[in-house]
Amino acid sequence: MAETQTMREWLLAETPTSRRHAKISALYQGWLSFRSNTMAMIGLGILVLLVFIAAAAPLLSPHDPFVQDLGNRLAPLGTDGHIFGTDSLGRDILSRLIYGARITLYIVALVALIAPIAGLLVGTVSGYVGGWTDTVLMRITDIFLAFPRLVLALAFVAALGAGIENAVLAISLTAWPPYARIARAETLTIRSSDFISAIKLQGAGPLRIITKHIWPLCISSLIVRVTLDMAGIILAAAGLGFLGLGAQPPSPEWGAMISEGRRFILDYWWVATMPGLAIFTVSLAFNLLGDGLRDVLDPKAGE
Amino acid sequence: MMSTLLDVQNLWVRFPTRNGVFDAVRGVSFTLGRERLGIVGESGSGKSMTGRAILRLIRSPGIVEADQISLEGQDLMKLSEKDMRAVRGQRISMVMQDPKFSLNPVMTIGDQIIEAYRLHNSASKADAYNKSLEMLEAVSIRDAERVMRAYPHEMSGGMGQRIMIAMMLIPNPEILIADEPTSALDVSVQRQVLDIMDKLVKERGMGLIFISHDLNLVADFCDRVLIMYSGRIVEVCDADKLHEAKHPYTRGLLNSLPRLDAPRERLEVLERDPQWSEAPSVSGSE
Amino acid sequence: MALTEDNNQRRPTRAPLTDQVWPFLRTTMLTLGSIAVTLLGLLFITFVIGRVMPIDPVLAIVGERASQETYDTVYLQLGLDKPLMVQFFYYLWDVLHLDFGTSLLNARPVSEDIARVFPATLELATIGIIFGVVLGVPLGVLAAVRKGSWIDQIARVVALVGYSMPIFWLGLMGLLVFYGILGWVGGPGRVGIFYVDVVPSVTGLILVDSLLDGNWDVFKDAFSHIILPASLLGYYSLAYVSRMTRSFMLEQLSAEYITTARVKGMSEWDVVWKHAFKNIRVQLITVIALSYANLLEGSVLTEIIFSWPGIGSYITTALLSADMNAVLGGTVVVGLIFILLNILSDLLYKVFDPRAK
Ligand SMILES: Nc1ncnc2c1ncn2[C@@H]1O[C@H](COP(=O)(O)OP(=O)(O)OP(=O)(O)O)[C@@H](O)[C@H]1O
């Protein structure tokens, strides 16, 4: 019988044969219910496309995003060779958008790494150690949570100096507290569970317990939260770019491009409009994906 | 005595779920006169769903289907939602199973009872207040004035049940569906509450559908009993003959109860026969 | 015997008093304590930011060409030779006296500047939140009641777009369409150039001031200027408020007491508003307070797009010209309001929910 079993049957088996089988089977069923969510699939599609565009930017972009052509400034949409027109220095807007995808992905990826990891560290230590450490760490978390995020990020960038890396740091600094909260809550439930006591009896130290047993269990709830936060991260990064505090010229960061196009908005509307549409599309994609993920992992919370 | 108040024919309650349609109630038929009709059965057998379906209060995505649910000749299935509202509360009322969740947590008990009264009676606030006080006292709640001002979370489970009963009886319905109305009451209070319902049936000719887990109580208190199993009626009998019931499921339920008059070494564990849920529903019509 | 009697007599007079006062005092102290700690944290962070800023505070005051002597005097005056902790206490002391130092741009006290620009932000955010709540709450309720219907879909799209659209870009597009192309609204700024400083500033809120002065023209002009940025901010709070309202309502509508209300024969309208909605009011207050705080903050980018002379513009301008005192002052004030609104919503929760006592 086992030979005639198809892959699909194996994946949907009601009685898994091993732990790995059970895990993979659960993943597959999650994927099936995710796949039936059209909106989430659209979001995923857009993001896959974005990654592809960013990776293949040199191949896809019709022009060098930095080459100026002052003779052909502010060319309108649909101009020969410049589908999205050109900006105030005659640079091809489409090419700049394509290269800008790299910057956006770079920022999002970095923040999505730094903030949850920082939160995970603070949260698990706070939850596992308890006592005064917990009180102090959570108080600090609360203080950061009580802050207006954009203004805090502004102040940080002001202190550190403008630039992509500092923008990433500033956004991460304002983004970690919710992750710490989640990680702490998870740690508290896991810490008191029987299997941790069993591992302790086997002589595992706190470091081993946290890294080998608690972290892996915290990760799935963190991932959903990160996906839902991605859109916010993109908007924050674009906002900093728009204020001139993120990526510096001539870098084709989308927020900075809007800021540049703002001066001509009434006469040459497309210069600011196109990058805005790009930001909108990508953050919409993240929101759709996040909603879909949440529905799969937590069916009650969504609808 | 047996003028028919309610005639339910072929009632179905269906829930579409991920794995196909789940039938919670499957073709139940019965009639209710001016009597005390008990419905018993294990948890999940569809007792509450039957009660709610009569009032057409199954939440979507659930669906109610029936050949007819006629209230003194008027088919409730054919009524508009607006006409149905005139039936609810005033003509058919229902005491819900769990008072903890069935009372609005941010409204005082008084407001909720007064509201139930004023929905169907154009009475002044003061009259409604007095009437509510009376009603609370009738279900043997002491300190009724304080209770009127209290919020549901300040009440015990037993008080909650009596408040529910008071609230549902205050519009003077022709039929009361009581879903395990006395499960949290101690025996003496239970007796008092049952007496109130009994009086309404005897003196005013109210029809009572009494849903319960407690076979002994039902045998003692009701006139007729429907025994439900997985959405169907498997047996109908007169309450005083319940202990002579023939259906193996009913026998199983009875045998799993301890009895003083027939002590046994071991109580039986109910064994289920798949055939029971396949067999067609027995009619509970008189 | 005598002893026990004595005890019995004393108890009733004493115990209830402490029983009532002690928990109350305790929660009040705890709340005050946590407010204090949070504020202290806020100030500490701004202080640290101020120290690591790559700007020499002394140079900023004395200018590039000052002699070493002047430099040293100011250096000592500012207490920069003291340990960091001591400096922090100086800073605390100043902030407690609402002294944020002087602005480098105009040499005026930062606190005066903030008092001048803040009403503009307040006016904008307040109209924004009114817009968001008045439309967002009914939309959320309707979406929950008619879950899955077209109105629910619309509400979903409205929220999704709100969550995904960069506010500054939407502002630009709004200006382009409604001001540039259609000419329906006033352009950037609070009032047109002819109306600047026409009415005396009493409250600092120009809509109110113009009404107090009875000057219709100014009012109309100010209104045509504020309507676009305010509805823009309002749209963002609408997105948030309607989503939260919807999910709160869905939770309540699936509760058993809703069926009880229906059993009573209540109309669907009353079931929704008199029963379900009553249960989400407290949660809604929290959401609205939070949303208001977010608007005050979110107005930073909007104010820049619309050249709105509020606190957001003030902070960013200061930032770009490295006016450290102004940046920190503005940050502290916004943070303060943010925290206070958070605390306020907590308190309201305790007052309005019968279960919270
Ligand atoms: N929304 C729903 N979707 C699917 N099935 C449901 C839903 N609500 C109830 N059911 C099912 O309907 C069946 C009948 O439920 P019902 O509440 O009538 O049982 P009951 O006899 O009252 O049990 P109990 O004695 O525990 O109150 C149950 O098996 C339940 O699982």
Ligand SMILES: [Mg+2]
């Ligand atoms: Mg039930």
